[in-house]
Amino acid sequence: MAYTEEELKKELETKEYEYGFYTDIESDTFPAGLNEDIVVAISKRKEEPGWMTDWRLKAFKAWKEMEEPEWANVTYQKPDFQAISYYSAPNSKPKYDSLDEVDPELLDTFKKLGISLDEQKKLAGVAVDIVMDSVSVATTFKKTLAEKGIIFCSISEAIKEHSELVQKYMGSVVPQKDNFYAALNSAVFSDGSFCYIPKGVRCPMELSTYFRINQAGTGQFERTLVIADKGSYVSYLEGCTAPARDENQLHAAVVELIALDDAEIKYSTVQNWFPGDKNGKGGVFNFVTKRGICEKNAKISWTQVETGSAVTWKYPSCILKGDNSIGEFYSIAVTNNYQQADTGTKMVHLGKNTRSTIISKGISAGKSQNSYRGLVQVSSRAENARNFSQCDSLLMGNECGAHTFPYIEVKNKTAQIEHEATTSKIGEEQIFYCNQRGIDTEKAIALIVNGFSKEVLNKLPMEFAVEAQKLLEISLEGSVG
């Protein structure tokens, strides 16, 4: 063989983050630091009503009292919250009606990311609410959605135009005081997405948002609120890529899902924040609170593919409040080099006949640490609750770690809970088999990893599944040797 594995490894090690570029757009940035004035200023800048300002201040007060959590199985240099600028908005305002008006440099950025807007507009039928730094820049397909009565806009717009809905639901699933980062987010969130599906409406397309962190030194505090009214259905996609940065960037988002009676929400994420270089320098801190509440017969399904971030700390959860409600969690978390991930889910069974499924696949390579942390809780009133959890870990190389911390708390005798976890490496026989049939080792690994993750990949919407598969391959390149 002319091209050896060693050479490949070397090449991949020196390969920089593909999406690590920096778009030079003038932006309007606040001075670094956090105090009440900044919170008020953010609120003012966004022309928010008084109740929103008060809500933010209440959260800020709570945050000041709180301490940064340390229980997660990750180690990192804690961010200095006074060194972060809490607001940054691209300058090119006002909003555009068509894509042609958008700053060509920005469009170019998205092209590099492989999400050309016009193509998506034509082909996939995906409405993209692009969040470039903190303010929505372009929203497409809004009109098609408006016909159905679906509201899909930025959260700042929703606060102004649909304040009764926002006021009613914001903080109802993740209260301001929920945890350190949720409180911080509640105080300073810059923008995010808002989605409301009216009664009995089936959203005709996948809703999608791309988050990016662009401006140096800006913390990204997204807030997403999805409300599916009685009997409605929505599939929401969230994808992330971030440019390379040397200092660590903080991302503390809050996502709240509300599925009213008989509604269904499918929330898919592909996360590819900059993971830091091969020496573990830089990278994004991803401290996210995601939670959904299910009323009667409702269903929430979380699917996530996590390949990025230096440190991930994320537990998309379901509160199964209504009878017969269903919660699902499908996750693939890939860590390479010095990445650390502590991720999992919480399924809180409160209603009768509630069901939940957890499928978690962890793949660790390089010197990374990958933890699954989950909670399955069955309250004493949750008759006939059913849970199935499966956590599989794949280890590549002897310098990485895989950890499982499942918590199971059951207070009802009719509950049926099954949990199983396995840890193993890719079998030498499997690789040999592939080699023997002319598939090189690198490809064989990709093949096996894909098979290992198939259960989760299958849950992703079509367009995403392809992208995710590619992402898996990219993130594991060079991890075999």
Next chain:
Amino acid sequence: MDLKDKLVSSFLAFEGKVDIEHPVHDIRSEAIKNFENKGFPSKKSEAWKYTSLRGLQNIDFSIFPKEENALEYKEVKKFFLHEIDTYKIVFIDGIYSSFLSETTHDGVDICLMSAALTKPMYKPVIDVYFNKIASKDESLTTLNTAFSREGAYIYIPKNKMPKKPIEILHFSTGNETSLMLQPRNLIIAEENAELQVIERHQSLTSNEVLTNSVTEIFAAKNAIVDYYKVQNDSKAASLIDNTYINQKDKSVVKVHTFSFGGKLTRNNLNFFQNGEHIDSTMKGVTILSDKQHVDHHTLVHHIQPNCESHQDYKGIYGENSTGVFNGKIIVDKLAQKTNAFQQNNNILISDKATINSKPQLEIFADDVKCSHGCTIGQLDEEALFYLQSRGIPKKEARALLMYAFANNVLASVRIPELKSRINKLIALKLGVRLGFDL
């Protein structure tokens, strides 16, 4: 005065009873300092999240029994495994009873910790082994270390095997309204040695007893240790059992824990595999009713390559009882080719019962096979119906199914008399007569 202050201040009185010139006393002084700093663990600490010691700390336990109490053999015969001949190390209210015991120095040492800690001839062994694997950090273990004076001392030299199983029995007579006991055991099996130990704590009245026991077990190359813990104490007895096991190459250690009784039981079982081709097994059956609380906390630390560990814990929880299982497997970077299995199955038979389970894996090596499984469920309605349709009353049918459920654990008990004894205890606990021995 709360229990912590009381314990710390009684350390002075304790010093009056032991030889403070002996090197072991330095270990004790160090340990009491740690306990004074740490105090009793609270529910805030992750390891004690599901078990509270608060209630116990408000009880005014006497720390040293006032007088020596005697018991007639016939009063307590039923607590011995009297069907077979055994060595016996018996303590009454924490004090050694030579009358009920049967110790030996014939080739092997089966005797007392108090002798081992004071007599010069044991000093070389004590220097090498005492407090070497017991945690110097965990507060309850260090509390025991500080007050370590009495317990069982078993030393099996190279290529030896005691002729019969060894029973360690702790009776509390209830002459004190509430009593705290802190036995300290040291068990050493040298190369190729083999032994079987049965440990039991029994209180004879319904007065409060709190036992905080520490056992250190060393299994050298090729040694085989079988350890059975029978926990069927009265409803006023609480037990905190801390067991630390150090294994060398090719040794096999099995610990079976049968928890049926007691008010609050906490088992901290720690295995350290310091060698290759080691086999560690821990199994348990827990059947609870009333307001009982049992917490199994296991740790297996795979340090060297090519080792195995097996865990199998079955629990049946009725009435207002609470069961906790927290199993942790750590596989170090060096420990390639490790096979670690962990299984925890639970049946809840009452709506007020609770089970909290946390099977945990921390793996740093890649070429390993590790798995854990945890289930919580009910008896199979169809199986129950099948038995009933064949004329077996519902109660017995349920009991039969529960037997079957627990049988995996019983199958590996190597002393037949003990096995049938456990069977009887299970039948008693389930309130049925099965009319056969499994």
